Amino acid sequence: MPSDEPVYRRLADLLRYGVVAGLVPVVAGLVLALGTGRTGAARALITAGVALTLVLPPAQALVAAVAYASRGDRRFALVATGVLFVQLLAAAVAWIR
Amino acid sequence: MQPAFLLWLSLAAVAGGVLGSFLGLGGGIIIVPVYTLGLGLPVHLAVGTSLVAVIANASSAATVYLRSRLTNLRLALVLAAVTAVGALVGGLVGTSLAGTWLLAAFGFTLIAVGILMLVRPDSSRAGEPRPEQGLAADVAERAWDLTGHYFDRASGAPVTYRPRRVGTGVGFSFLAGILSGMLGIGGGVVQVPVMNLLLGMPIKAATATSSHIISLTAMAAAVVYLGRGYVEPVITAVTVLGVFVGARTGARLAQVLPGTVIKRAFSVVLFYMALRMLAEAFGLTLPF
Numbered sequence: 303m304p305s306d307e308p309v310y311r312r313l314a315d316l317l318r319y320g321v322v323a324g325l326v327p328v329v330a331g332l333v334l335a336l337g338t339g340r341t342g343a344a345r346a347l348i349t350a351g352v353a354l355t356l357v358l359p360p361a362q363a364l365v366a367a368v369a370y371a372s373r374g375d376r377r378f379a380l381v382a383t384g385v386l387f388v389q390l391l392a393a394a395v396a397w398i399r
Numbered sequence: 400m401q402p403a404f405l406l407w408l409s410l411a412a413v414a415g416g417v418l419g420s421f422l423g424l425g426g427g428i429i430i431v432p433v434y435t436l437g438l439g440l441p442v443h444l445a446v447g448t449s450l451v452a453v454i455a456n457a458s459s460a461a462t463v464y465l466r467s468r469l470t471n472l473r474l475a476l477v478l479a480a481v482t483a484v485g486a487l488v489g490g491l492v493g494t495s496l497a498g499t500w501l502l503a504a505f506g507f508t509l510i511a512v513g514i515l516m517l518v519r520p521d522s523s524r525a526g527e528p529r530p531e532q533g534l535a536a537d538v539a540e541r542a543w544d545l546t547g548h549y550f551d552r553a554s555g556a557p558v559t560y561r562p563r564r565v566g567t568g569v570g571f572s573f574l575a576g577i578l579s580g581m582l583g584i585g586g587g588v589v590q591v592p593v594m595n596l597l598l599g600m601p602i603k604a605a606t607a608t609s610s611h612i613i614s615l616t617a618m619a620a621a622v623v624y625l626g627r628g629y630v631e632p633v634i635t636a637v638t639v640l641g642v643f644v645g646a647r648t649g650a651r652l653a654q655v656l657p658g659t660v661i662k663r664a665f666s667v668v669l670f671y672m673a674l675r676m677l678a679e680a681f682g683l684t685l686p687f
Contacts, residue, residue, distance in 0.1 A: 306472055313472070314465040317614070321459045325643070332636045336405070341633075348632035355455050355639075356625070359618040366476060377543070381476045385615055388483040392619035395487065396626030 309369040316365050320358040327351035360389045400633055407438060412638045416456070416645020421653045422662055425585030425613075426642040427453050428512065431505060432672040436679065440634070442498045442505070446583035447624030448635050450617050452642040453585050457613035459643065464607035471547040471604055474562055475611040478572040482586065483616040485576020490620030493581035494627045503680035505582050509673035512588055516666040547604050562598040571597070572612070580620030585613045 331347030334340055367382035411433045412426075419426035427449040434445035464470045493501060546561045562568070571593040579586035587609040594605035624630055678685045 310465050310468060310470075310472060314462050317458050317462040317465065321455060321462065324455060325639070328636045328639055331632070332640065335633055335636075345632045348636045351639075352451055352625075352630065352632065352635055355451060355458075356618050356621060358458055359454065359615050362615055363479075366472075378473060378476060381473075381480055384480045385476060385483055388480065388487060389615075389619055392483070392487045392490070393622050395491070396622040399623075399626065 308373070309366060312365050312369055313362060316361060317358070320354070320361065324351050324355035324358065327354065360386055360393075363389060404438070405633075405637060408434075408634060408637045409641045411437060412452070412641020413645040413648075416642035416647075417649040417652065418645075418665070419642070420646040420649025421656070422516070422649075422665060424512065425453060425587050426456060426646065427582070427584035428509070428588065428669075430638065430642070431583050432509065432676055435502065436672065436675050441629075442501045443494065443624065443627070443629045444631060444634070446493060446501070446581075447621065447627075447629030448631065448638050449583035450580075450621035450624055451630060451635050452638045453579075453583065453613060453617045454621060455639045456642050456646050457585060457610050457617065460610040460646075461607075461614040464610055467607075468549045469603050469607035470611045471545065471562070471600070471608045472611070473543070474545045474547070474565070475608045475615070477543070477545070477565070478568060478590070478608075479612045479615040481569050482572045482576035482579070482590075482612050483619045485573040485578075486580035486586075486616045486619040487576075487623065489577040489580025489582075490623030491580075492577070493583075493620070494623055494629065496581075499680045499682075501581070502676045506673045506676035506680060508578065508582060508584075509669050509676065513666040513669035513673065515588075515592070516662045516669065547600070549604065551601075551603070558601055558604075560600055560604065562594070562600055564597055564599075568593055568598050576616060576619075579613070579617060580623070583620075583624075585609075585617065587613060 327347045328351035331344040331351065334347060335344035363382050363386035367379050367386060370382060371379035412430065415426040415430035415433060418429045430449045430452070431442070431445045434440045434448070435442045461470065545565065546559065548557065548559050551558045571589060575586035575589035578584060578589060587606070590609040590612060591605050594600045594608060595602050600608070621630070674685060
């Protein structure tokens, strides 16, 4: 079995940039809300940050699935796809109900 | 939103981050009671807000753990598949329950966690298994190759372990997912002791793997709360940032303060919050 090193690296990079990408609009929105009182634009920015934060887990599962599949590890590619499926199912359930 | 309210909100979020990280419980277990009892927010809103903060914080921690290779990624994926199902179920149950029932469920959970902290204050930090422990895995566990390796900086030696009783761990993960999704707590309260004590994983690997599982699974419940309108943008922003800052301070404090004594003392605070939540749920008035 080859080392999982590349999978670890890809996921760590994704999470690092993903967390920052989610936090920046949240901070900007908060500054806007407290500094200028422009609540409409602030709420839109914060909502975008929250959405990015919520997209991060499925992105993680997708990257893991692709990384394992590209290494020929079908078992763990399938497990990661299973995680992605449940995450998408949750989003669908939340959308429908 | 009043400035005074925002100030109290940010103080509560930072305090939740500090205590949650220091005690190894995650911010949600502090934030939800403080937001509902102290700030008067509806419990569903507190849970939804907490879940978003939990994802941001666990993702940040998971980055560090992945880089240090403390995370057992394969085991995290296996357990996450089940935990995510539990979190979805927990989210659906939590959003369907009346606020009073959710408060009661949280109150009973706080009592259980308080007892665990009183009886086994080191359950989230101690209990390193012997190096050979966990290497006697059954055929199925060998076939899945869940063996973990990392370099332990504290001892200056490489550590290799193979989780055992993974099937039982899967069952507990489902339970952790339900609790996490229903109550807005990370689920590490269940996952870390189970991985350490039951699966025979070193505590550092258990903590790292639990963080990774949470970063993958809390979303399944958070979207349900978001879909029902239980995630308010400004409150969420303050909470995410407060917990983010507080968790880093808590992690530093954990390295210098006597954790066991403080954990035992803080279990009293948990019992008090539990009683307040149960009283609120059942319409009782406490004399204190």
